[in-house]
Amino acid sequence: MNAAIWENLYQTLQKPPLDPVLTGFNANIDRVIPVTAGLLRSFEQHTVPAFGILLDRLKQSMRSCSADEVFISDPSRYRELSESFSRSGTLTPGGQAGIAAVHLRRLGVPSVTCAVPAAGPETCALLHNAGVIPLTFESGDSDRSDMIHLIFEYSPDLVPVADSVVMRSNRFIVSPVHDPSTVIVPTAYENSFREQIATCRRAFLSGYQYLRTEQEFITAARQIRMIRSVHPLMRTHVECVSGTDRNVLAMMLRHIMPDTDSIGLNEHELMLFMHALKGSDPASAGAVFPSSPVACVHDAVTLAEATGVPRIHLHTYGYYILILKSETFQPEVSRNALLLAARVTADAAGLGEQVLSREGLLAYAAVREAFGPEKMPGIFMEDDRVVVFIPTYISHNIRKTTGLGDVLSSTAFVADRF
Template sequence: MSWDALYSSAFDKVRGNIGKVGGVLLAYNTNIDAVKYLDSKDLERRVRNVGEDEVLRYSDELPEKITSLEHLFGGILWSVRRGKAAELFVESCSVRFYMKRWGWDELRMGGQVGIMANLLGGVYNVPVIAHVPQLSRLQAELFKDGPIYVPKVENGKLRLVHPRDFAGDEENCIHYIYEFPRGFRVFDFEAPRENRFIGSADDYNPNVYIRPEFHEHFEEIASESELAVISGLQALTGENYREPVETLRGHLEILNDKDIPVHLEFAFTTDRTVREALVDLLGKFWSVGFNEVELASIMEVVGEDEIARKLLTHDPVDPVAVTEAMLKLAEKTGVRRIHFHTYGYYLALTAYKGEFIRDALLFAALAAAAKAKLGDVHSIDDVVKAMEVPVNERAKAVEAALEERYGMEKGIADVDGYQLSFVPTKIVERPKSTVGIGDTISSSAFVGEFALRP
């Protein structure tokens, strides 16, 4: 069966079964994305005004946070040079004011929780309960119609209401997204693929602020859920991570006691101490999702520096190195599912077996292509519009390497008692936007898998 036929079959299966999925708890990060499409001449002028030599220094090695304009522009150029996403916390008030004056082209729902809530609840019609650190009027208006709920406590009793019915007017949490297309040229750099740099300019998400409703009523909220996705830990530092991680540990214990599978959507954090703390918690998660940069950063923490180097050396990413990394992590932590997504293909290593794992990855790849193609997906039937997008030709070499090493057939192989599932993705040549595609992939694959489980 061809990959196009497998794609079509997987979509039909998920569309027919996704209604079986009950509530999904989403925590902790939601914000407003102010999206700016970069102009090379404007960017070069701004860099020269700040000081080209100093900016270029930070384009080689990312700072841990943004405290100057040199850091901001160095971070943007770091992403352009590599075609890779990066996100840094903007600590400086003067830089925040500069970004605000630089402006944006559009405002969108942001944060992993916000994006996943709009996809799962607003597109797939799967009920979701979302943690929203600050429910401003603008933030509430960015949520789609559908079974999307936030907790509200009145007279000591918990109610679940749509964000627009929360009737709050809290602060706006703004993240500035600087997008660039493939082939974008600035100075002597050319972006090998489309991506973005994110400057996080709010004080709630970086500190993983958790609302009182969640602190006080978490067990009741969890009882309304069948699945959970945790995200938004990427901006934690060695100074502020202890309290949020302990809160997370308590939430995981409640979710584990209720047998609710939990996915951790990992995002790159520059702080090694935070990565070590998250590795210690991985055994309490059912599932975790990575790209190559994130997986390499975890391999460094567990002492696998050579595997980390291999993950960042080849393009496309060496699938054997990815598989070795996932095996090391599964054996060390006991996590049951590791989902890897990179430009061109996805892999999943699972402690359980079945074609439904591969089919969920195919559905996720189709959803991601639809988002890239259309900019926004309004219904699950929009997802099938990506069928006309061609399957990535470069993934043939990846598939051949997996067939040779592990005897893979139709995207499935048995590796050391685990199942390894592979799918080639569909590549949209000129995506309307890259923001939220990773969140679309991970949530669609995780929820899609549970829709298809026998």
């Protein structure tokens, strides 16, 4: 399965110089709660207030071993649920922007600025203590409160998994719906914001799932263009999340994707966007299990062609896919960025032995048969697009899954030169 080729590529990999980075806009605090057999039993017995209606969604996530997120729009209902776990788990920096910011600073990025409109004081303190510069666009923090999201991490042995699903640990996230203002830089601060990020050359952005109206998406797209205009070498990346609101997905496709340089998503999110492109109901995708690696490549290429996004990074268990424009000068640099991301993510996931994913090697063989011959290892052409495909390293002793998607996606993005 060509394992030796990939082992050599991983072993000879060097981390490139990294430029200052901006992240935004969703940073919060995560309460990470391990799901045990006892806790799952308490959910089934309805001893945890307000969790009953989430149980089916949790079990669906566990059966497919895939991350999922539920947004609760009723503040009182979320408060009741959150209070039920106030003595449980551990608190860590959360939100895609927050997780990426803390990680990138540890990775060696010389300066990381995290734009977090209306973030609470404890969230800002966590960022600051990690060496990150938080920008709240406010003079004081007395009117801001911290948002705590619930992250339920589970092992794959608690419920029977579906056929053909690779057994792995994962997570189920329950979040409050944030106000759209938390994703948009206040107009009065736009000029000073440009000055504060003038040295940044990469922007890792997220949180657009909280926007609801056409005008909010238009404003967000304009601000992405503003960020891109800071410097000719500035590149923007939007990290996606699971969600089934048809209008939100449609406006992401219409406004956000055409104005960014790169997007990141997993196979479930890719499936939702494919439904949105076809005009079908994304909610119907909830019970569908992951596509084959070859189908994922085809869908990612279709999404790239439909939106014009120059770079699409699909990350799933065992392998990563990157879709690039055909004129990409050095696709091997992008491939090496994926390799670095895989190695860093395996380090973050757990201790002990790390090995090439068997599932990833099998997927690579299938993709090589469908799209070969390669220009060089892991690099193919399909429909005037460059396809980069790598099997990943995995850790046998997984300690956590929370935030790994943000760790891998942000690493691959900032280490890429495109």
